[in-house]
Amino acid sequence: MSAPYLPPATQPVRAVVWVLHLALPLLGLWLLLANHEHLNIELKHEPSHFVVIVVVAGLNTALGLLISEASRRRDDARLFLVSMVFTSSAGFFFLHGLATPKVILETGSLGFDIGQMVGLTVASGFAFASALPLGEKVARAVLEQQSLIRGILVGFLILWGLASLLPELTPLSQPPNTTPVNWLVWFSLPGLLLFGAAGVMMYRLYRRRPSAMLVSLVTAYALLAESMIAGMSQLNWRLSWWEWHVLLTLAFGLVAYSAYLQFRREGSSAGLFDSVALPRTVAAIQEHYERALEELVDHVRRGEPLAAERLSGKFGLTEAQSAVIDRAGTALARERELTERLAALVDIGTRARVGLNEHEMLTTALDRVRQAYGDVRIGLVSEGRVAIGSRVYTFPGNEPRRSDGRVAYPLTVKGLLAGAIELPVGRTPQDEALATTLASQVSISLENARLYGELETLFRQYMSPDVAAALLADPGQAALGGELKQLTALFADLKGFTTFSERVSPGEIVEMLNRYHTAAVPCILANQGTIVQFVGDALLALFNAPATLDNHARAACQAALAMQEAAARVSEEVAWEQAAGRLSDVEWPTFRVGVNTGLALVGNIGSPELRGFNAMGDCVNVAARLQAMAEPGTVVIGQTTLDLLGPGARAASLGDLSLKGKAEKVHAYVLSEL
Numbered sequence: 001m002s003a004p005y006l007p008p009a010t011q012p013v014r015a016v017v018w019v020l021h022l023a024l025p026l027l028g029l030w031l032l033l034a035n036h037e038h039l040n041i042e043l044k045h046e047p048s049h050f051v052v053i054v055v056v057a058g059l060n061t062a063l064g065l066l067i068s069e070a071s072r073r074r075d076d077a078r079l080f081l082v083s084m085v086f087t088s089s090a091g092f093f094f095l096h097g098l099a100t101p102k103v104i105l106e107t108g109s110l111g112f113d114i115g116q117m118v119g120l121t122v123a124s125g126f127a128f129a130s131a132l133p134l135g136e137k138v139a140r141a142v143l144e145q146q147s148l149i150r151g152i153l154v155g156f157l158i159l160w161g162l163a164s165l166l167p168e169l170t171p172l173s174q175p176p177n178t179t180p181v182n183w184l185v186w187f188s189l190p191g192l193l194l195f196g197a198a199g200v201m202m203y204r205l206y207r208r209r210p211s212a213m214l215v216s217l218v219t220a221y222a223l224l225a226e227s228m229i230a231g232m233s234q235l236n237w238r239l240s241w242w243e244w245h246v247l248l249t250l251a252f253g254l255v256a257y258s259a260y261l262q263f264r265r266e267g268s269s270a271g272l273f274d275s276v277a278l279p280r281t282v283a284a285i286q287e288h289y290e291r292a293l294e295e296l297v298d299h300v301r302r303g304e305p306l307a308a309e310r311l312s313g314k315f316g317l318t319e320a321q322s323a324v325i326d327r328a329g330t331a332l333a334r335e336r337e338l339t340e341r342l343a344a345l346v347d348i349g350t351r352a353r354v355g356l357n358e359h360e361m362l363t364t365a366l367d368r369v370r371q372a373y374g375d376v377r378i379g380l381v382s383e384g385r386v387a388i389g390s391r392v393y394t395f396p397g398n399e400p401r402r403s404d405g406r407v408a409y410p411l412t413v414k415g416l417l418a419g420a421i422e423l424p425v426g427r428t429p430q431d432e433a434l435a436t437t438l439a440s441q442v443s444i445s446l447e448n449a450r451l452y453g454e455l456e457t458l459f460r461q462y463m464s465p466d467v468a469a470a471l472l473a474d475p476g477q478a479a480l481g482g483e484l485k486q487l488t489a490l491f492a493d494l495k496g497f498t499t500f501s502e503r504v505s506p507g508e509i510v511e512m513l514n515r516y517h518t519a520a521v522p523c524i525l526a527n528q529g530t531i532v533q534f535v536g537d538a539l540l541a542l543f544n545a546p547a548t549l550d551n552h553a554r555a556a557c558q559a560a561l562a563m564q565e566a567a568a569r570v571s572e573e574v575a576w577e578q579a580a581g582r583l584s585d586v587e588w589p590t591f592r593v594g595v596n597t598g599l600a601l602v603g604n605i606g607s608p609e610l611r612g613f614n615a616m617g618d619c620v621n622v623a624a625r626l627q628a629m630a631e632p633g634t635v636v637i638g639q640t641t642l643d644l645l646g647p648g649a650r651a652a653s654l655g656d657l658s659l660k661g662k663a664e665k666v667h668a669y670v671l672s673e674l
Contacts, residue, residue, distance in 0.1 A: 046103065053093060053094065054097055056093060057090045057091075057094035057097060060086050060089055061087070066083075067086065075143065076139075077142040078130050078134060080142065084126040084130075088122045088123045091153070092116055092119020092120070092122070092123075093119060095119075095161050095164060096116045098161070098165060120191055120195075121190065122156075124192070125191075127194060127195055128194040128198045130198065131197070131198040131199075131202045139280070196221075199222045199225065202218045341431075341434050343372065344368050344369050344371065345438060348365050348445060357452075358449040362446070365378075365442055378419060378442070379393075379419055380418060380419035381418055386417065388408070388420060391422075393420045398410050406424055406425060407423055407424075408421065408422040409439035411443045412443050413443065413447045418443070419446070485600065487545045487597070487600055487602065487619065488543040488553045488555070488596070488644075489542055489543075489597075489600065490524070490542075490559060491538065491620070491627040492563060492592065493538035493591075494592075495590050496589035500587070500589050504586050508584065508586075512588055516591065517539070519566035519567060519569065519570050524541045526559070527543070527556070528547060528555055529541040529555065530543070530545065532615065537589065540615075540620070540623075542602070545602040546613065553595075554674065557595055560593040560671070561635060561671065563591060564593065564633055567633070571588065574588050589632075592633070593627055594623045594625065594627030594630055594637075595635060595636070596622040596626055596637065597640040597641040598638075598640055599617060599618075599619060600616060600618075622638060625660055625666075626657075626666075628660075634670050635670070635671045635672075636654065637671050638667070638669075645674065649673070650671070651669035651672065652669060653669050655667065655668075
């Protein structure tokens with residue numbers, strides 16, 4: 001198992017080195033102060049001091065302006081507060097330089113001694129605020145007041161400069177003290193704590209969002225805190241005093257160097273400080289680049305060259321960023337293309353379902369494949385040849401054929417050529433394998449559609465569609481056996497069939513049965529019933545088996561009433577044909593129907609060689625007995641069926657009936673309306 005990822009500064013060795021680098025200045029300060037007479041020597045050279053201050057203050061001002069511009073461009077409060085850290089430090093550092101002895105004032109001033117500590121304390125407040133997890137409202141308030149905050153800082157700097165540099169104007173312009181200012185140590189403690197807290201919070205942000213700029217900022221805050229510690233000694237012009245100048249320079253120089261490296265790497269200053277920004281800003285930046293990448297992908301997929309260069313101006317991308325995003329866009333476009341084509345293959349497989357005819361399957365498949373592959377065409381064998389447009393294809397050895405920037409793959413059914421699928425030539429190495437798989441999948445779907453078409457003729461017409469569909473989906477359901485299930489049985493036969501059969505020819509019997517059953521069967525199927533038996537003039541239909549049906553009693557009764565209406569129409573047609581002399585005058589029999597609800601044993605009954613789907617039990621027997629008690633043209637139902645129909649059913653009671661094979665009487669009703 002691989003080790004978990006750690007940002008560079010949190011990896012153990014680098015973390016130790018980083019801590020040592022921060023600890024060394026404090027160790028050096030301790031050695032200098034502990035050996036004050038021997039090591040902490042005086043090094044006084046005013047011109048050098050002034051030059052160093054001006055250079056560092058200028059660098060600091062430039063950083064502040066860069067970060068301020070990033071804040072304006074990104075509309076980010078944290079970047080503004082970080083820019084104020086550098087601006088305030090630069091301002092007080094420059095004033096400290098102006099107060100250098102023999103520059104403006106001959107002997108310097110008290111402001112020269114304490115100015116930078118005041119400046120660092122002000123900067124620490126901005127540093128602490130910049131590290132806080134600013135909410136939306138607070139961040140917006142900071143941005144709205146940024147001009148006021150800058151104005152207050154500039155005003156304070158001007159007042160401090162006048163007070164420190166105009167001779168005899170204030171105590172700050174008086175010659176510096178020869179003894180340390182004790183209160184300055186206590187005054188500096190809050191700034192020290194604020195820098196420390198800001199460094200810790202920024203480090204936690206770095207752990208979540210590793211970047212060189214963030215770790216540089218963490219280090220800078222730590223060095224600024226150490227410079228405050230070094231400045232507390234107030235031993236002017238000695239090495240310990242010079243140390244806080246060096247620490248300040250390192251702190252600002254480190255951030256400047258990180259910015260320079262990032263500028264070299266990206267070729268632009270546009271995104272130097274993005275990693276420091278608030279989460280809302282980072283999310284907006286990511287969305288910005290995602291839009292650029294999405295637009296680039298669209299350009300690449302349309303085959304337009306140099307897409308990233310055209311987008312660079314729109315989204316402010318550098319040349320290096322354009323090159324990177326161009327490569328990423330091309331790779332992503334190919335990945336998207338591959339994903340869409342794989343999804344199309346899966347869809348074609350799922351859509352090749354039982355009962356879907358050949359035309360529907362090919363139309364659906366073609367529509368789906370064109371979304372992923374472009375201009376795809378399919379041609380089927382006709383008169384022994386495969387033609388797509390003006391192109392005629394043969395496939396020796398079942399190898400694909402290429403012509404005019406297109407490639408055709410054979411479609412086969414039972415190993416024989418059945419057609420061809422034509423696609424544009426692919427752009428990626430996976431295209432040929434995917435196209436071969438696509439042709440195979442379409443071939444399988446075509447073979448299935450044709451097989452199901454044969455079953456429609458050879459299988460479905462000999463049994464109920466529900467039973468046929470269930471067996472096609474799960475052949476295991478054809479196994480012998482059954483289950484006890486509540487259902488509603490509909491039993492119907494023709495009253496007077498025997499007398500009619502004795503008086504007419506066999507041909508007229510078959511015609512009569514077919515006409516009645518042609519009228520009755522759709523009524524049952526339309527109400528989701530399953531016809532399981534035709535026995536002479538009788539039929540048995542089940543509701544809630546094998547297909548589950550919640551309102552099976554109502555569905556059966558609706559089917560029964562519809563059957564009687566359809567049979568009545570047949571009787572009217574027969575009477576008209578008899579009057580016209582097209583049929584014999586023998587009276588045709590009339591349907592009577594019995595419906596009953598209850599438990600029955602449902603399943604495949606018979607032998608391993610021959611079986612049929614059927615239902616057995618008292619429920620079915622009672623339905624047959626109720627049918628025998630019904631008058632021609634009526635529907636008789638049992639008590640359980642009526643109870644399940646609920647309000648709205650109109651039924652006349654027949655009382656308690658004694659039925660053959662039943663020890664107890666059965667209460668029955670003539671149903672006339674639902």
